[in-house]
Amino acid sequence: MGMKRYLAKRVAHSFVVIYVVATTVFFAVRAIPGDPARMMLGGDASAEAISALRQEMGLNQPMYVQYFRWMAQIATGDLGNSIFTDQTVLARLAGVAEPTLSIAAIGMTIALLIALPAGIVSAVHQNQIEDYVATVVSFLGISMPGFWIGIILLITFADLWPVLPAFGYVSIGEGIVPWFQHVILPALAVGLPYGGILMRMTRSSMLEVLNEDYMRTARAKGLNSRLVLFKHGLQNALIPVVTIAGILLGVLVAGVVAVEIVFGIQGLGRLLIRSIERRDFPVIQGAVIVISFVFVFMNLFVDMLYTAINPKIAYGGRE
């Protein structure tokens, strides 16, 4: 089908997703019981005060009007203002994005650094001690809730053996070392479950590849086993792994949200939950859209990676 067409399709698809998400969240948020105006003013506010505030916030207009107004706003990059603070939604989100992105990025890196080598070693030494150990560890990793891993890490490294800070986050601008110290534990809690799944996938994919005919051809050409494994086998084995890494990005993102709570980190996830509690519509909408933007972008990246390693996408079938 050609690389360009494929990517164009994926980009178009991404926009559709974001649009659907935005629309869905708009209506979903308004379906949440609870009046933001009332919540802002407190329980004993007068009815007039509430309705005045509602008027001011534009909440009394018909739904479709609100919707189109909002869509127009988004198109210009204006996500509105938070109901509860004075900031614009964008500013509010920007303030909390860095921790979330840091944890996600480091978490993903940790996952890949562990999963890929472990999976390969496991497959090559199938049923031997290396495989056994790696399999046990990966099974444990996928059986534990990410936030629980976080709690255990917290107890271990912040309490029993206090080498790392327990709570909070330090921006990278204030120094790489403190930033890393604060990010490493949450990133581990996020990366280990994700990595466990990737390791299993790498292992089974590598095992399949090892049995393929072209590996035998490579050996018949007189290449040594290391070369056969890494030059002929690896790329083939990675194809399904990349696919599933993309599919499971949702797991990664979910993990980050929970872990932010455990470590008391002021990130996107925590902001989202607090906003839902407070019925801060604009922030909820903004946060969901931003998260989905990030998510869709990450997926697109995975797609590009996929086209790079699978030549059948880039170069079509037989002539």
Next chain:
Amino acid sequence: MSESLLEVENLHTTFGTERGDVHAVDGISFRVEEGEVFGIVGESGSGKSVTALSIMGLVDAPGRVDADAIRYRGENLLDASENEMQSIRGGEIAMIFQDPMSSLNPVMTVGEQIAEVARHHGDYGESTDFLSEMKRKYVTGTATGSRSWQRAVELLDTVGIPDPEQRAQEYPHQLSGGMKQRVMIAQALAAEPSVIVADEPTTALDVTIEAQILDELLSLRDEFGVSVVLITHDLAVVRETCDRVAVMYAGELMETAPTRTLFEHPSHPYTNGLLKSIPKVNDDREWLDSIEGNVPDLIDKPAGCPFRDRCDSAFELCQKPLVSYPGEGVDHEVRCHLYNDAVEVDGDEAVAVADDATEIIEQRSDAGRPVGGESL
């Protein structure tokens, strides 16, 4: 007699399974001369492919290869180290496999798959260590100006692929079945080996392409003096291309002869059965002759001739392990006790067995060509 290019003596290849050992190859011996096309023919399960893999040292656990010797140019490959075997594979003895779609790497260009053989075995002055190869594969790609790439393009041209510079940069899925098989041949030729082992090279292709590929293989012998070991189940192919043939059944050899001799004077009952079962154009038979019965279990293989349960001419000597007897023509060997000197034969049947029959068997089994199951 000068030494042959390839000599296999008493090869046994066994696979351990839950139910017991599978004797895939049960004591075969043959030789291949320079510049000849040697056919190994047999039905599926006869052990012919395993024979090829055993020679190349490509049999993995749970398989075990055992032989008195596997000699290439006089050197016993069984004594070779893994490094030495790696230089021989591709460099001296190359192999072509049955299904080109699955035997070529889908994520590497066709050109590189050929070029790497040249690079590793020949003197091209290009680095072949691990890091360089990784860089070449994942970072820079193979330089189209490099000598190994040029050689790959040349070879694609030699095997008859049009527009070779373009094709070399393509991936296997972009080529047709016939072209893929030609690529495999080009790959096999890249390091100028002396022997090419072709395992059912045309089975996955349609008939018209098959003819082209076979012609290609023949021209290898004519132009480059390469010997070809052609493994197939198709007697017609053998007739068209091979100089000498070996017939295999249930892991053992039945008959070995020059092709013409085999087709004109088939000696072994199995060979006869095979030839009779081929339908001919002017056939006016109502029923096709097939060989009744099934291949024996390779795990609990009964002693003696593996074919005896299906053989019309079986008699009491057939329970004894097979040995090699001379056949009618030159360079013709049959492994069938009907040809024992002490056995009197009338037509297809043994009518009298003299007392020294067993002695003769033992003599023949001791005399340098051992019988399956025993090693000297």
Next chain:
Amino acid sequence: MSTRDRLLNAVDLSGRRVFGIRTDLVERFARVLGRDLRAQVGFTIVVLFLLAAVFAPEFAPYDPMAQEYGILQSPSLSSGHPFGTDSFGRDMLSRLMFGARISLAVGLGAVTFGAAVGIVVGMVAGYYGGWIDDLLMRTIDVMWAFPWLLIAIMLVAIFGQGFWNVLFAVGFAYIDDFARLARGEVLAIREEEFTMAAKSIGLVDREIIFEEVFPNTVAPLIVQFTVFSARAILAESTLSFLGLGVKPTTPTWGALLGQGRGFITQAWWISIIPGIAIMITVLGINLFGDALRDAFDVKEADET
């Protein structure tokens, strides 16, 4: 016998019934259970926890809600609280056992819901093809792989907490995968000869789908079911931990974990022990599912 009956009883060359339940799979399942260590361990774990959950009212030593004020007990056998108590003096073991009921029920229920909806959608899409297929699959596709937590949070926020709401919120994420799986299976089988044969003797579409197609696609669905059960239990625990699960007062495992968060240093057992329970259960399901996957894997089916 009518032609219909004869066809339904037809067997192929290896003696398997062509239509209807693949009994050879049931046999293979039993064999796996007998031989595979993972299957045995996993199965035992799951059964034990299920029993603990089902019989919690009978076997739990204390009322899970009974509070003994001021007593924060660490785990010790002598005190009668082998897993200790929480800050309100409620026995952890009992709370765990009762928690098991909800956690397991929501977990398994969510996957059942996702499977039920997903399989039906997938089979219909696959069988009818055309615009129906397009419409159904595209609708599902848009939300495919989107972070389940976001969707679940929104659903709970809108519809409120409570057992069924959480169950649907968690199960929603699995509809897609089951639909794809079922659709793929149907597409594969639709082209096979016995479906055309069935049509030719006049079986109605609905009959074909449910009586012929479905029983033959069961194996991969079962494997998928176990995989997702594990995830669903983890998902429920995450939601409960965040305070968004079934009502905050009910002792699900995730909620217990969440309650212990404030006392991690003083009372580590409140958070750690429920986590261990979750881990063992999910591990058991994963082991079992892994063994099942190997058993049902078509590639490894034949022993020739």
